[in-house]
Amino acid sequence: MAIRLGNSCENCENLMTNNTCKVHGVKVSSSYTCDSFEMKAVLKDDRNCVTCLRYETNECANPQKAAPGMLCSQWAPQNAMA
């Protein structure tokens, strides 16, 4: 089975605000996924320094330029690592 970083409840259209899945009616977390996964259309807009795992850490590739709304090729998703 393929392992995919992008397919998790965190970026699924069916995740409601209280971390409950609209399809299954149970609490889920960012490390879950299922066959009903539907990619949120806005995911691309979330890619910037604020959502980067490396933001304000020693891992940041561009600490002088990192800021909300900025992005570089070293961006890594915060939530996939939770």
Ligand code: SF4
């Ligand atoms: S359990 Fe499935 S349908 Fe529900 S939020 Fe997670 S990926 Fe989406």
Ligand code: SF4
């Ligand atoms: S996107 Fe690049 S510059 Fe921004 S926090 Fe991540 S590593 Fe740093």
